[in-house]
Amino acid sequence: MVQKKVTDRDNALFEAGIKLGALYHQFTGSPVNLNTVSSLEQAIQESISVQPYVEEISVKIDRDMLKSKLSNKFGYSELQGLMLKVKITVKYGSSKVKVGMEYNPDLNYPLMRIIETEEINV
Amino acid sequence: MVQKKVTDRDNALFEAGIKLGALYHQFTGSPVNLNTVSSLEQAIQESISVQPYVEEISVKIDRDMLKSKLSNKFGYSELQGLMLKVKITVKYGSSKVKVGMEYNPDLNYPLMRIIETEEINV
């Protein structure tokens, strides 16, 4: 067993995970249709952007997937995790990490993953 | 015991309640600060507007109450029920009802209530 000191990189990745988990479980379930999808995208993006250590965030809701879910009697759907494409850059001390969530058709799962990491000169 | 037929008025009030309960439990908890409060207001309003039988909806988040909650280290808050002022008009068949939610300081509670009801000529 090797216990290692917690680094900025560790904290950046931990914080990045928090943001994706928060976004997903706060906003999925929101009623949405093609007319309201833009305001929901923007609100999600701005909402998560106020959390600690977020440098950049982009949130896209897949219109085609949404369209395919509008078939119920009432012409709207709920925001589902599978519709979300998110990228978040988190900066913690000397570390900057980029993470994302995107529907993975092979797994049939909205997969969250680490996209890239870098050390910055501070 | 008198069992009465379910009327349009009954359904309108039932549906109006659903919308307020949905709005509250979908969106409270969303991270928010003074820069992002407008986009959150708009997204909540548009999101709930797509649900069945909603004719009109207005959503206001109390800026003063929000400001008073921004005191943590990180300069943001979560949307709390107490900050919400909502009015929704629901139309079901020949019945139109207006309901609302607003912080009641005496009860220290975000009180939901029926504001007015009317029968319309259809």
Place this chain on the structure above:
Amino acid sequence: MVQKKVTDRDNALFEAGIKLGALYHQFTGSPVNLNTVSSLEQAIQESISVQPYVEEISVKIDRDMLKSKLSNKFGYSELQGLMLKVKITVKYGSSKVKVGMEYNPDLNYPLMRIIETEEINV
């Protein structure tokens, strides 16, 4: 236009709607599998039972539907509205109403509806 006084029946139906909307948007999205479905059912039931005017509540999550959604790589699902079968009895003053939510296959929609209403001697 006929403006009518708000009755106990009106309030009972309004309150009943609030509970269903709250339940749905609070708990859908919760991670769940066949081993944990019972504790989630119980927690939802107990949680909503503490809200004002709730007399009785039963919450069932459809195991077959859940089983059919466990096919992703990780062996769990999220609680979806379509899996829920809920009955709630609300009492407000002299009025008691029973409402429910259940998946309606024709509409492909988790339909909420008024099941019965009665006036009680108080």
Place this chain on the structure above:
Amino acid sequence: MVQKKVTDRDNALFEAGIKLGALYHQFTGSPVNLNTVSSLEQAIQESISVQPYVEEISVKIDRDMLKSKLSNKFGYSELQGLMLKVKITVKYGSSKVKVGMEYNPDLNYPLMRIIETEEINV
């Protein structure tokens, strides 16, 4: 700029963050009182335990803090982040990390943090 390979430790911390963010934003807002707090605790614990890579999880809701919030007319509260004390152990490949969330009175904030990390022989 030094781009480093993504390690098991990185993924473990990222996944651990996801769980805490998910837990928080899924379950805060749930109606709760002293009679129902145990079933809510258990359901939260079991629900998050089904997510990928979770080895161990403990969820405690602070009864004293809950009691102090029961003062509204209706005798219940909502689950607030400040009431939660959570510990989660995540295992990803050769890395095991323990993270937690707990109310920090100095920051007046439900602080999430990395508690410890270890490399394991696999």
